[in-house]
Amino acid sequence: MLLWAAGHTWLERIASTGWKEPLWVGIFPVNADGSAAAQSYIEGLDDRDFADIEDFVAREAHRYGKELTQPVHVALYPWLKRSPPQLETGTGLLGTALWSLKLRWFAWRTVELGGRAPPRIRMLVLYHDPSTLQTVPDSHGMQKGLIGVVHTFALRAMAGSNNIVITHEMLHTLGATDKYDPRSGTPLFPIGFAEPDRNPLYPQEKAEIMAGRRAVSAQDAQMPASLGAVVVGPATAAEIRWTRQ
Numbered sequence: 387m388l389l390w391a392a393g394h395t396w397l398e399r400i401a402s403t404g405w406k407e408p409l410w411v412g413i414f415p416v417n418a419d420g421s422a423a424a425q426s427y428i429e430g431l432d433d434r435d436f437a438d439i440e441d442f443v444a445r446e447a448h449r450y451g452k453e454l455t456q457p458v459h460v461a462l463y464p465w466l467k468r469s470p471p472q473l474e475t476g477t478g479l480l481g482t483a484l485w486s487l488k489l490r491w492f493a494w495r496t497v498e499l500g501g502r503a504p505p506r507i508r509m510l511v512l513y514h515d516p517s518t519l520q521t522v523p524d525s526h527g528m529q530k531g532l533i534g535v536v537h538t539f540a541l542r543a544m545a546g547s548n549n550i551v552i553t554h555e556m557l558h559t560l561g562a563t564d565k566y567d568p569r570s571g572t573p574l575f576p577i578g579f580a581e582p583d584r585n586p587l588y589p590q591e592k593a594e595i596m597a598g599r600r601a602v603s604a605q606d607a608q609m610p611a612s613l614g615a616v617v618v619g620p621a622t623a624a625e626i627r628w629t630r631q
């Protein structure tokens with residue numbers, strides 16, 4: 387398993403940020419809590435529910451001079467009958483490394499493709515019934531293995547913000563780093579701001595994707611309703627190789 391993982395990683399890094407052909411991203415829905423609400427939500431999903439991710443990446447890539455018509459192609463794959471391995475909060479370094487390895491094995495070896503071509507990036511999207519919990523567990527996007535694990539609410543009204551989280555974790559798989567303060571959750575200035583030169587600075591109208599939220603004041607930040615109010619800032623663009631650093 388270790389040998390397989392090491393060889394795979396090297397090839398993936400080279401192939402994922404060339405931006406010469408559309409990058410295939412597979413969405414694999416998972417019923418996180420076994421609820422009827424999450425199940426009916428998952429069964430109602432289709433490719434169009436993720437189209438704004440494609441539109442967002444295309445719009446932003448074009449701003450940075452990338453001429454590819456569709457830099458990212460997002461396809462919906464069959465929902466998974468099993469949940470991926472969970473990372474318990476407070477897991478140490480070794481435990482996290484082991485979890486990451488198990489997750490890669492799960493995403494690449496136990497996931498069914500339903501007869502479709504394998505995607506380059508695998509986003510496992512876990513849907514939770516919003517009536518049974520207040521906040522969802524943390525999401526993760528890993529460059530090693532090109533895998534994202536995203537926790538979301540099975541709620542139509544949150545589809546737009548769910549796509550922000552999916553895109554944020556997807557860009558982590560391509561090497562983008564967080565641009566918010568981990569203690570307060572507020573965007574870092576200037577790299578986490580969509581418009582750092584705006585006068586007055588607050589409120590920001592848009593969010594930078596790796597900050598995830600727009601600063602409405604020096605202390606507060608809000609997640610936009612959709613990717614329509616999100617941008618890829620210059621620091622993120624350099625990390626995912628749209629520009630040279």
Ligand SMILES: [Zn+2]
Nearest residue numbers: 554558563564
């Ligand atoms: Zn992040």
